[in-house]
Amino acid sequence: MSLKKQTFSGVIWTLADILFLKGLTFIASIILARLLGPTEFGLIGMVSVFISIGVLLVNSGLSSSIIRAQDADDRDFTTVFYLNLIISLVVFFLFYMAAPYIAKFYEQAVLTDIIRLYSFSFLFTALSAVQLAILNKMMLFKKIMLLNIPGTVIGVIIGIALGYYGYGVWSIVWMFLATQFINTLFIWFFSAWKPGLHFSLEKMKYHFGFGFKLLLSGLLNIVFNNVYNVVIGKFFTVQSLGYFERARTFSDYPVTILSGVIDKVTYPLLAKIQDERDRIAGVYKQLLQFSFFITAPLMFGAAGIAYPLFELVLGDQWLPAAEYFQIICLASMFYPVHNFNINILKVYGRSDLFLKLEILKKIVLVVGILVAFPFGILGLIWSTVITSIISLLINMHYSSDMINYSPSRQLTDMVPAFLTGILTFVIINGTVHLLHNYSLLL
Known part of the structure; x- marks a missing residue:
């Protein structure tokens, strides 16, 4: 074959x-x-x-x-x-x-x-x-x-x-x-x-x-x-951690489906063509554009429908998780792009650089948690979005040297999908509010 x-x-x-x-x-x-x-x-x-x-x-x-x-x-x-x-x-x-x-x-x-x-x-x-x-x-x-x-x-x-x-x-x-x-x-x-x-x-x-x-x-x-689980579980209530876990599971599920499919198939594929760097760069660009054009509108749309989604699927007892879900969706949309960058390092055997990058990104994460902790659980959850974006930029910087695909070009290729996602959120969230207001009049 x-x-x-x-x-x-x-x-x-x-x-x-x-x-x-x-x-x-x-x-x-x-x-x-x-x-x-x-x-x-x-x-x-x-x-x-x-x-x-x-x-x-x-x-x-x-x-x-x-x-x-x-x-x-x-x-x-x-x-x-x-x-x-x-x-x-x-x-x-x-x-x-x-x-x-x-x-x-x-x-x-x-x-x-x-x-x-x-x-x-x-x-x-x-x-x-x-x-x-x-x-x-x-x-x-x-x-x-x-x-x-x-x-x-x-x-x-x-x-x-x-x-x-x-x-x-x-x-x-x-x-x-x-x-x-x-x-x-x-x-x-x-x-x-x-x-x-x-x-x-x-x-x-x-x-x-x-x-x-x-x-x-x-x-x-x-x-x-999982440090958020540890912090929330230790310093807040077990119920709060339950809300956070369900919100993160719901937000991660669609992006892990896409990332799981592409990652599982493309890692062996990229390993086979690792000596053809120009070819890998072309494959990577296609993966980036394809995946982000799915995840950005999907996650923005999911954030727009969060409250009716949680009420319908999980019941009223889980409604506090809806706000957590909306925020986490903004971080989850970048998950496949993170994986693609990391796979480039693994394909070229740069596990040493892989470790250094992880240490650097975790320092960013710790700083984010320390800054956000005084603002409670919502502050911690917002810090996941900020640290996710910073970590993505770090990944892009180091993997780009190996395939000649700069971070600025990667970000530029992601802009159309991101704007489409914002438009999706505005339309869906606006529709949800209109339907809610209409139901109150009945």
Whole structure:
């Protein structure tokens, strides 16, 4: 199959995966939000940063190294598999022991059991990471989707059933664990590759040398992306964190669909043409214009319809989250562009520069939080917009040197989509207000 056909097929099946499987999970979270409330989702928000860190530690950037390596063979795959497994056992033990201290930090005793139960997902991640990396490397996205269907469907059924019968926060926990466990079983038994009994120190040094820098930058990214959860969970109410989590989930969902499809397909594609810099620059420009012309009008439009959307979908108890949602939408629209810039660094093996950029952007984030904290939750949420824009400019500056596509040209190419987004907001928000005023007259 030609590269063009592989890319098109990858886009179609990755989109199907995200729309069906991620869509199913998203719908389940909406149902659970109506069955439960802000408190339960706030508790999950408190532990999300720790679970994300655990999953990242288990992978340690090794999957990206396998996908990137053009001459990877069974020695690479087997070495990374056992390395992942060893790391997962260490991480599981560490989080199991740390759970009571995390619960004490938030003054929520129930978090001890939640974190310990969630920690089993680290083992599932280790057992399936290499198989998934191989399938992604071969661009077999159809097979990935089919293997993930049973676990997602069964997990959703379990979660909704537990929520309906009053199991509260545990319905969210068991939905996640059931999905991860069953997905791992299917990936393990239906994947063609199985680990051998050999381990190469040479291969370990090669992949860990690349992956370790991605790991450090990924850790910075996760910690600081979730620092709002930590700050709100510690200094404000658990309900406030629940509102913030739902608002961010709703705003992130559409952009992660688009970014997930394009990122998953184009990273292997760009890795294959990494020696043709002019070609990469052309592909990058098309991705930038295409994605932002979707996300800018979409997110501006979503912000315009925020209040009726939350009232209709989640119910009156979630209306305070609508204002948070409107603000976060302004930051979320840039998410795919962030990813495209970062992928350029990864394709050219600049994990060292990747780490430096993450440190620089996190300094910006910390300053933003310190300045915004006295203004309460709304001040913190507005700081996400400002820091997102500054971080985007930093990413553009460093990636542009590699593909000869300057930040000013990138921003200029984004202007038409941004103006279209503003017009979309004005039209939709104006219509919402007219309909609301008309309903008051009836």
